[in-house]
Amino acid sequence: MFRPRLSSLPNGSALQNCKPPASSSVFGSSRYTRHHARFHSTQADVQASRVQVELSQNRKPRPDPANLSFGKVFTDHMLTIPWKASSGWGAPQIHPYRPFSLEPSVGVFHYAQCLFEGLKAYRDETGKVTLFRPDMNMERMNTSAQRIALPAFNGDEVIELLKQLIRLDKDWIPNVPGYSLYIRPTMIGSQPVIGIAPPSEALLFVICSPVGPYYPEGFKPVALYGTTEYSRAAPGGIGAYKLGANYAAGLIAQKEAAKKGYVQNLWLHGPEHHVTEVGTMNAFAVFKRPDGTTEIATPPLDGMILPGITRDSVLNIARDHVAGKYKIAGLPDKLVVSERQMTMREVKEAAQSGSLVEFFGTGTAAVISPVNKIGYLGEDIQIPTGPDGMGPVSRPIWQQLVGIQTGIIQHPWSVVVVE
Amino acid sequence: MFRPRLSSLPNGSALQNCKPPASSSVFGSSRYTRHHARFHSTQADVQASRVQVELSQNRKPRPDPANLSFGKVFTDHMLTIPWKASSGWGAPQIHPYRPFSLEPSVGVFHYAQCLFEGLKAYRDETGKVTLFRPDMNMERMNTSAQRIALPAFNGDEVIELLKQLIRLDKDWIPNVPGYSLYIRPTMIGSQPVIGIAPPSEALLFVICSPVGPYYPEGFKPVALYGTTEYSRAAPGGIGAYKLGANYAAGLIAQKEAAKKGYVQNLWLHGPEHHVTEVGTMNAFAVFKRPDGTTEIATPPLDGMILPGITRDSVLNIARDHVAGKYKIAGLPDKLVVSERQMTMREVKEAAQSGSLVEFFGTGTAAVISPVNKIGYLGEDIQIPTGPDGMGPVSRPIWQQLVGIQTGIIQHPWSVVVVE
Numbered sequence: 094m095f096r097p098r099l100s101s102l103p104n105g106s107a108l109q110n111c112k113p114p115a116s117s118s119v120f121g122s123s124r125y126t127r128h129h130a131r132f133h134s135t136q137a138d139v140q141a142s143r144v145q146v147e148l149s150q151n152r153k154p155r156p157d158p159a160n161l162s163f164g165k166v167f168t169d170h171m172l173t174i175p176w177k178a179s180s181g182w183g184a185p186q187i188h189p190y191r192p193f194s195l196e197p198s199v200g201v202f203h204y205a206q207c208l209f210e211g212l213k214a215y216r217d218e219t220g221k222v223t224l225f226r227p228d229m230n231m232e233r234m235n236t237s238a239q240r241i242a243l244p245a246f247n248g249d250e251v252i253e254l255l256k257q258l259i260r261l262d263k264d265w266i267p268n269v270p271g272y273s274l275y276i277r278p279t280m281i282g283s284q285p286v287i288g289i290a291p292p293s294e295a296l297l298f299v300i301c302s303p304v305g306p307y308y309p310e311g312f313k314p315v316a317l318y319g320t321t322e323y324s325r326a327a328p329g330g331i332g333a334y335k336l337g338a339n340y341a342a343g344l345i346a347q348k349e350a351a352k353k354g355y356v357q358n359l360w361l362h363g364p365e366h367h368v369t370e371v372g373t374m375n376a377f378a379v380f381k382r383p384d385g386t387t388e389i390a391t392p393p394l395d396g397m398i399l400p401g402i403t404r405d406s407v408l409n410i411a412r413d414h415v416a417g418k419y420k421i422a423g424l425p426d427k428l429v430v431s432e433r434q435m436t437m438r439e440v441k442e443a444a445q446s447g448s449l450v451e452f453f454g455t456g457t458a459a460v461i462s463p464v465n466k467i468g469y470l471g472e473d474i475q476i477p478t479g480p481d482g483m484g485p486v487s488r489p490i491w492q493q494l495v496g497i498q499t500g501i502i503q504h505p506w507s508v509v510v511v512e
Numbered sequence: 513m514f515r516p517r518l519s520s521l522p523n524g525s526a527l528q529n530c531k532p533p534a535s536s537s538v539f540g541s542s543r544y545t546r547h548h549a550r551f552h553s554t555q556a557d558v559q560a561s562r563v564q565v566e567l568s569q570n571r572k573p574r575p576d577p578a579n580l581s582f583g584k585v586f587t588d589h590m591l592t593i594p595w596k597a598s599s600g601w602g603a604p605q606i607h608p609y610r611p612f613s614l615e616p617s618v619g620v621f622h623y624a625q626c627l628f629e630g631l632k633a634y635r636d637e638t639g640k641v642t643l644f645r646p647d648m649n650m651e652r653m654n655t656s657a658q659r660i661a662l663p664a665f666n667g668d669e670v671i672e673l674l675k676q677l678i679r680l681d682k683d684w685i686p687n688v689p690g691y692s693l694y695i696r697p698t699m700i701g702s703q704p705v706i707g708i709a710p711p712s713e714a715l716l717f718v719i720c721s722p723v724g725p726y727y728p729e730g731f732k733p734v735a736l737y738g739t740t741e742y743s744r745a746a747p748g749g750i751g752a753y754k755l756g757a758n759y760a761a762g763l764i765a766q767k768e769a770a771k772k773g774y775v776q777n778l779w780l781h782g783p784e785h786h787v788t789e790v791g792t793m794n795a796f797a798v799f800k801r802p803d804g805t806t807e808i809a810t811p812p813l814d815g816m817i818l819p820g821i822t823r824d825s826v827l828n829i830a831r832d833h834v835a836g837k838y839k840i841a842g843l844p845d846k847l848v849v850s851e852r853q854m855t856m857r858e859v860k861e862a863a864q865s866g867s868l869v870e871f872f873g874t875g876t877a878a879v880i881s882p883v884n885k886i887g888y889l890g891e892d893i894q895i896p897t898g899p900d901g902m903g904p905v906s907r908p909i910w911q912q913l914v915g916i917q918t919g920i921i922q923h924p925w926s927v928v929v930v931e
Contacts, residue, residue, distance in 0.1 A: 164617065164706035171616060194611040197590060197719050198583065202700050204763075205624035205756030242763040277706055281621050282760075287583035287696055287721065289792060291763055300616050302706065327746030331761045337624030338757030341660040341701075342750045344623075344710055348661055373708060 136181030139174055139246045139297075141253035148261075149189035158267040161305045163458070164275065168262035168301040172254055175283075176244050178293040185254050187261065190300065196285035200292045206282025207337035208237040211457045212402075213273040213304070214259050214510060216266040217500040222259060222511035224276075225498045227252045229402045234278060237334040242291035243280055251278070255299060256510045262301055263511055270499075271306035275458075307459040312482030314465035315454075317359040317371060318350035319437060321470070325360040325370060326397035332369075333396050340373065347372060355468055357454075362397060366437040366469075369397060374454030374462060375404035378440060379486045381448045386427040389486055393432040403455040403494070406506070408432070410493050411486075423489035437469055444474045451484025452476045460498075461491045555600030558593055558665045558716075560672035567680075568608035577686040580724045582877070583694065587681035587720040591673055594702075595663050597712040604673050606680065609719065615704035619711045625701025626756035627656040630876045631821075632692040632723070633678050633929060635685040636919040641678060641930035643695075644917045646671045648821045653697060656753040661710035662699050670697070674718060675929045681720055682930055689918075690725030694877075726878040731901030733884035734873075736778040736790060737769035738856060740889070744779040744789060745816040751788075752815050759792065766791060774887055776873075781816060785856040785888075788816060793873030793881060794823035797859060798905045800867045805846040808905055812851040822874040822913070825925070827851070829912050830905075842908035856888055863893045870903025871895045879917075880910045 149169040156166045171190045175183040200206040210230040216222045231248025238245055255276060266274045278299045282292030323346045326332020331339060343360075350358035357372035368376050369392055380388045389411050392398050411430045413419035443449035454462040463483050467474040478484060483491065496502035568588040575585045590609045594602040619625040629649040635641045650667025657664055674695060685693045697718045701711030742765045745751020750758060762779075769777035776791035787795050788811055799807045808830055811817050830849045832838035862868035873881040882902050886893040897903060902910065915921035 162707075165704075167617060190616070192613045192615050194613050196611050197609070197698070197717055198586060198721075202620060202626055202698055203628050203696070203756055204759035205626055206760050207621055207624055209622050240764060241760040242767055277622070279616070279621055285584075287719075288581070289759055289763070289766075291767060298616055300706075302617075322748065324746055324748030327743055327749060329741065329743030330746060330749070336757075336760065337622055338755075338760055340623035340708055341625050341755065341757055344661040344708070345659060347708075348710060 137183070139182045139185065139250040139254075141185065141250045141257070143184040144254060144257065145184055145186045146257075146261075147186070147188040151189070155265060155267075156303065158269045158272055158303075158305060161267070161272075161303060163304055164277075164302050166302055168265040168274070168303070170258055170261050171301070172258045172299040174246075174251075174254075174297040176246075176295040176297065178244075182244070182246060182297075187254070187258055193296075195283060198285040198287050200282030200284050200286075203287055204282070204289060205336075205338045205341070206241060206243060206292055206295075208234065208241065208243065208280050208335055209337065210234045210278040210335060212276050212278075213457060213498070214263075214266060214276060214301075215273050215499045216263065216268070220511065221500055221509065222263050222266065223498075223500050223507045223509055224252075224255070224259070225508070226402055226406070226506045227255060227508055229405065230278065233335055233400060233402070234280065237336055238280055240331060240334045241336060241338075243282060243295050246297065251297070252508070258299060258301065259510050265301065265303050267303055267305070269305075271309070273304055275302045275304045277302065304458075307462070308482075312463055314463040314476075314478045314482050315356035316354070316466040316468065316473075317357050317464055318353055318355035319361055319366070319467055319469035320346045320350065320358040321361060321366065322346070322349070324362060326362070328396060330397070333394065333398060333400060335399060339399075343373070353468065355466075359467055361437060368392060368435050368437060368440060370399065371454030371462070371464070374456035374459065375399065375401040376452075376454060377404075377407065377487070378435060378443075378452045379450035379484060380443055381450050382429070386429050387425040387450065387486065388429040388431055390431040390433055390435060392434060401455055403457060403460060406494055407455055407461075407490055410490050421489045421493050423492075424486065428486070437467075440467070441469065441474050444476060449476060451478065451487055453484070453487050460495060461487050463487060556602070558601045558604065558669040558673075560604065560669045560676070562603040563673060563676065564603055564605045565676075565680075566605070566607040570608070574684060574686075575722060577688045577691055577722070577724060580686070580691075580722060582723055583696075583721050585721055587684040587693070587722070589677055589680050590720070591677045591718040593665075593670075593673075593716040595665075595714040595716065597663075601663070601665060601716075606673070606677055612715075614702060617704040617706050619701030619703050619705075622706055623701070623708060624755075624757045624760070625660060625662060625711055625714075627653065627660065627662065627699050627754055628756065629653045629697040629754060631695050631697075632876060632917070633682075633685060633695060633720075634692050634918045635682065635687070639930065640919055640928065641682050641685065642917075642919050642926045642928055643671075643674070643678070644927075645821055645825070645925045646674060646927055648824065649697065652754055652819060652821070653699065656755055657699055659750060659753045660755060660757075662701060662714050665716065670716070671927070677718060677720065678929050684720065684722050686722055686724070688724075690728070692723055694721045694723045696721065723877075726881075727901075731882055733882040733895075733897045733901050734775035735773070735885040735887065735892075736776050736883055737772050737774035738780055738785070738886055738888035739765045739769065739777045740780055740785065741765070741768070743781060745781070747815060749816070752813065752817060752819060754818060758818075762792070772887065774885075778886055780856060787811060787854050787856060787859060789818065790873030790881070790883070793875035793878065794818065794820040795871075795873060796823075796826065796906075797854060797862075797871045798869035798903060799862055800869050801848070805848050806844040806869060806905065807848040807850055809850040809852055809854055811853060820874055822876060822879060825913055826874055826880075826909055829909050840908045840912050842911075843905065847905075856886075859886070860888065860893050863895060868895060870897065870906055872903070872906050879914060880906050882906060
């Protein structure tokens with residue numbers, strides 16, 4: 094069993110010349126332009142300086158880290174920012190964690206006017222607290238909002254408010270390696286009218302939940318069921334947006350995969366069964382090519398793939414390695430990084446011929462989730478994994494990524510919340 | 513301008529031999545089998561006899577029918593039925609209309625665990641109150657629930673509870689012809705956990721809103737924009753289910769159609785631009801064929817089309833007419849009823865050659881919504897409409913349908929709530 098030994102990761106010495114990745118945007122345009130373009134002059138944007146803070150008078154007991162299960166326990170405080178079409182964003186409020194009172198007619202109950210983000214705050218041994226690439230979450234959240242006619246907002250101001258919220262509840266981050274605080278920004282349509290129209294009222298809120306390591310016992314490769322009965326996304330649809338609507342519709346495929354004895358499902362698309370996503374994660378495959386190079390490949394952002402922040406980080410780390418900007422010990426030198434379509438036929442043939450090196454999912458919760466088997470059209474495709482559960486490409490990338498996330502490797506992706 | 517004169521509709525004399533349509537199900541299997549099959553013996557189903565009624569002590573003023581706008585005003589009472597995975601459905605509660613208190617972590621805010629139905633209660637001149645085919649709504653609601661791993665329930669018991677609720681608030685149905693009470697059954701996932709899994713708690717609730725006629729000034733044909741930028745549904749997706757998720761994702765297409773000067777959008781599918789739905793309604797076209805017959809056509813229930821109850825009723829009325837079981841005055845004798853694919857090319861060519869007789873949408877809110885124009889790839893396809901806004905096939909079908917709905921024509925589809 095492999096337990097991450099972060100102290101043995103490459104240390105700060107190599108990082109003096111570390112630069113932000115060439116493209117810090119997976120969306121292809123500046124978030125500043127986008128965030129501000131849609132505001133009329135009469136509408137207020139989110140302003141962190143207007144925040145009203147109501148401290149909790151009844152601090153809850155901290156949960157025992159050993160018994161944490163994902164997303165069931167929430168910290169003492171939360172952030173709420175109301176929006177109205179007529180006036181824009183109201184004063185942000187940080188207040189005790191408590192239920193919402195909502196009319197039965199609000200849009201989120203009827204028309205799935207909801208979207209979310211997920212990111213983590215990490216605390217290192219010295220007490221320093223950091224967030225990982227929160228600007229990417231804010232950018233994607235704005236993109237999601239636009240897709241379902243919910244309001245845009247200034248992501249930098251919300252990051253400032255996230256920091257204030259996390260500082261208030263920072264002692265909820267368990268003081269145990271591998272633990273973190275999961276931050277869940279959410280937006281819902283809250284107009285109390287059942288006519289179908291873009292909502293004229295909305296609520297942005299953020300709740301926080303302490304979480305343990307995804308693999309407390311070391312990496313455990315998962316078996317996937319290649320879903321051909323259901324589809325996750327289609328051209329012109331919502332697959333590229335982090336909308337609640339993608340998740341409700343996906344549960345049944347996960348349920349059926351579990352019934353067949355698999356841990357998760359692998360979403361396939363079209364008659365050629367293109368690989369798209371692994372459950373709620375992005376999909377990566379690694380191939381050994383005839384010319385001696387190693388290819389790390391993931392489906393392109395063609396409108397059906399969620400622009401994952403871990404996906405983007407994996408691609409950037411691999412590309413910086415290839416470009417020689419930022420060498421990662423253990424990664425093959427002759428590495429080719431591809432965003433391209435791959436069919437199940439290709440994956441299957443590569444597995445049979447021995448040229449499939451590994452297959453994994455990426456996401457905020459698990460970071461990297463190795464796969465050891467794909468059930469496809471009645472047979473099981475076996476995928477190689479190393480003795481530690483990982484593969485030769487995902488292992489060094491994971492070490493680098495987790496090193497940055499936990500603050501052991503200094504990097505501009507890491508945003509300081511508490512010094 | 514055409515104002516419906518229901519008193520001139522075919523009266524009861526032709527209705528003595530009226531039978532329920534051959535197939536009363538659009539879903540192909542008995543709802544009784546489906547509703548009960550998924551319950552374990554330890555889980556309680558919905559039982560109307562367990563209802564707890566709390567009467568409102570503050571009856572609200574009835575709105576002025578002249579100023580009603582859709583879905584903004586709700587009656588004095590509502591129905592709520594809680595569900596837990598461990599115990600099944602709890603005691604139904606009819607209580608004053610009031611907000612819900614829900615934890616910020618419940619599934620409906622994050623993962624679009626929501627679905628709904630819409631049906632209407634009508635009151636005739638004698639005070640008799642009826643519902644139109646409520647069994648179809650309950651059946652579809654169960655089908656929707658199953659698609660996103662929400663619980664099934666006994667539809668007959670919920671109909672019984674709907675009747676109790678409507679009886680309590682029956683004086684909210686405006687005493688004006690063309691008005692009705694819109695009933696909105698809804699189900700949401702209410703488990704306060706942000707892990708993505710089938711919800712272990714849910715809430716079925718029903719709210720009621722008095723509504724006016726969709727076309728108070730007579731039929732007003734609408735201009736549609738043929739949407740090629742977005743898609744509503746895809747094979748393996750959720751298009752055939754009345755889930756909130758379909759509606760959030762559709763708003764933007766509606767918004768862009770409006771920006772281009774059209775009233776609604778027409779959903780097209782695939783490279784051949786198959787006609788699928790009209791905004792949130794089913795789509796119908798009527799063609800004059802070379803052999804002298806008239807064809808009324810709508811896309812088949814191929815998994816991408818919502819199985820509309822008005823759609824099914826229109827098809828049944830037309831088929832009963834063709835079969836001679838139930839002749840409708842004014843409908844062509846040589847009528848052919850088709851559930852089949854149609855491409856925009858076919859619609860456009862038929863419009864140009866003069867063989868397109870009419871095009872309309874069907875749904876609970878508008879019943880039948882005639883179309884006079886379709887903007888498609890930069891040009892406008894003109895669709896004929898009669899002087900009253902309707903066409904020669906939709907007009908007699910609409911009269912029959914509204915006659916049944918309002919109780920002027922006796923029919924088994926009409927379910928008595930108050931004698």
